[in-house]
Amino acid sequence: MSELATAVFAAQSGAHLLDAPRTARFAAFRRGFDEESYRQDLSRRGVRWVPRGDPAFPAQLRSIHDPPPGLFVRGDATLALLERPSIAVVGARACSAYGASVATTLGRELAAAGVVVVSGLARGIDAAAHRGCLETGSTVAVLGCGIDRDYPRAHATLAVQIAASGLIVSEYAPGVEPAPWRFPARNRLVAGLARATVVVEARERSGALITSDLALDEGREVLAVPGEITSALSKGTNALLRLGATPVTCAGDVLEAIGIEPLPPPDPPALSGPAGRVRAVIADAPAPADELIRRTGLAAGELAAVLAELELLGLVTQADGLYREVMSST
């Protein structure tokens, strides 16, 4: 078996390799490569190596036309996580508060339904989706750099949380630096690991659309979340919808697309009194706190308490000073 040697050779030569190259350089490298001690070193660092030929290699990913020689994996979940029904959730790094809120809700509800959400640990939609999953279950992050890197660095804590209950995977051996040209390759793994891909927000010609194109190339389902027709962040997703992508209006739409019976929706928390009034105002349109105070007659402290309760119940979210309703699950 030469998969590990291929992956390590690729890392050291800065190339992107799917199979062992038939070159003298690789032959020389392979003669000097001590696979056993390299494996021991990996396991010391808490990294597993799953070669393409291994039965544990995710079947979904093996079936794409350019699968990697293997996967480096870290995290506390078993590899069985990669065989569970899975959905890729992708979108803009610079997303809107609306997009982040939708991605978080999708993550939370898909994870609650036992579906594994796969994403790229990037800023914006990716991170929001991962975070939503962590509230109710586990998630899988695919890196576009070496398995030992947390990229972007701002998400180091998020990566630790993901690894505590889920998995972080990469086709790149330790030491490979992040580089822009590797991200499309990463996107093919995100799409390849999932049965369907949901695009939450995407500009025209953006990375998220590359992921959905890759999913379509592999014959996987692509879904898109409708957005405002005037927003640049909706140009990509609305274009997908026009081309026939399935619109996502709730997590149930996504589950249905991969043939999973949606869970009966939880009883909406009965809200009465001030919380009910505040929620009703927010349901009309996102509003800043001072407007809520004016329209509900609550004191500032009372309103703050109500808002925190609504946020904890997952009904309301805040960004840039505006409180908005979280997408409902039905």
Place this chain on the structure above:
Amino acid sequence: MLARTVTHALVGIDPRRVEVEAHLQQGLPSFAIVGLADRACQEAKERVRSGISSAELEWPTKRRITVNLAPAALRKEGSGFDLPIALAVLAASYQVPPEALEGHAAVGELALDGRLRPVPGALVAAEGARRSGLTHLVCAAESGAEVALAGIAPVGVHHLAEAVAYLRGERDPPEPPPPADDFETLAGIPDLADVRGQERARRALEVAAAGGHNLLLAGPPGSGKTMLARRLPGILPLLGDDASLEVTRIHSVSGVLPPGNGLIRVPPFRAPHHSASVAALIGGGGGMPRPGEVSLAHHGILFLDELPEFQRPALEALRQPLEDGYLTVVRVAGRVVFPARFQLVAAMNLCPCGARGDGTAHCACTPERVQRYREKLSRALLDRFDLLLTVPRPRAGDLAGAPGEASAAVRERVLGARRRLREHAPQRTQPADELLTRAVERLPLSGRGRARVARVAATIAALAGADAVEPEQLAEALSYRPPVELSE
């Protein structure tokens, strides 16, 4: 002939006794100052010589004059040594009876025409004199009120000649200054009544005042962040005696004490510009370290507008004082500890162009720029803020309302809450505790964040006059935690 006067040098904000000995000998005429004196001190020669002549006194000619500042190991800076040097020279030449100097210390700068000028740190010099067992301090008339605060009799004079006349017993000691009014008027501080709408931000300000909590206001320009922050001193309690003396001392040393004023009773409000250097912010500078803005804000408020625009090293340097309430500045000239227990209030835009959160403007910032802007604030620094609030730009309807509640009424509640927190801090009820646990599971709250929420909740309960922290109060405290986009 040898004569001696006593003065006090500043080491940080502490006085160090310095003996000024003037030695007159027969010999080639000369005038030397020895004992590690800096350049400003060396320039004292010109001022002392000229000042003595202008006072129609005699400069000892045909004498070798040596002035020794002891202890020699102590670095001496500034112009406050002029007066004690002049008096020592005059005593050594019998123009002032040497015994008249007993019980007296002296501090002050001489102008070339013999007038006496106040120097920074007169209060500290006076405290040093009192501790040395002296009863009088000869100083500039403007410093009289400040010196009196130390519990020592000021001999405030306008001119060297006046000081000499007093020491010769030719004139009565100058009238002691009228007891200075403590600087406690709230008159100059803007009132919260000017703030219309902004109910949520006003509430956060009140909670911050009641608990002494650090507050971060994020919002577009025009959302009234600075306007609110400037009104904080007006709703805080006045400083107690010890705190007041400490604050006055620091301001005296920095030379920013308004002349003729008594103790500073109103919590200071310092708002350094974001271009401020690390030294200006935390203290230092060449030679003997001087207090920085964080120390001038001791027992008061340090307001940092445009927080992410501050240099990263400056922000990181805030961490020691935020943690310990003091900071240590080490320079060649010495190691000095400055008190710096301040309440941190900061303001920032939501993005570099400022349009975010402003419903009427369009933000043109790229996501990378927004990210870089926010990443300037380290997690560790954000962790220091107990209350974080996003303040959107008020809509027209918010501004049309009646004037807000006046500072005086808010201040009453703040004082009541502070009393309650001191005497009987509200404890969490079990339901409140359960809510906190649930929140820690659901929200990105660090361990520090949990403790902070608990403290803020106790303040909110104290403001309500409650004996215990109920879930509603804990929930309100939770609403002031950082939004996810800042907490990554």
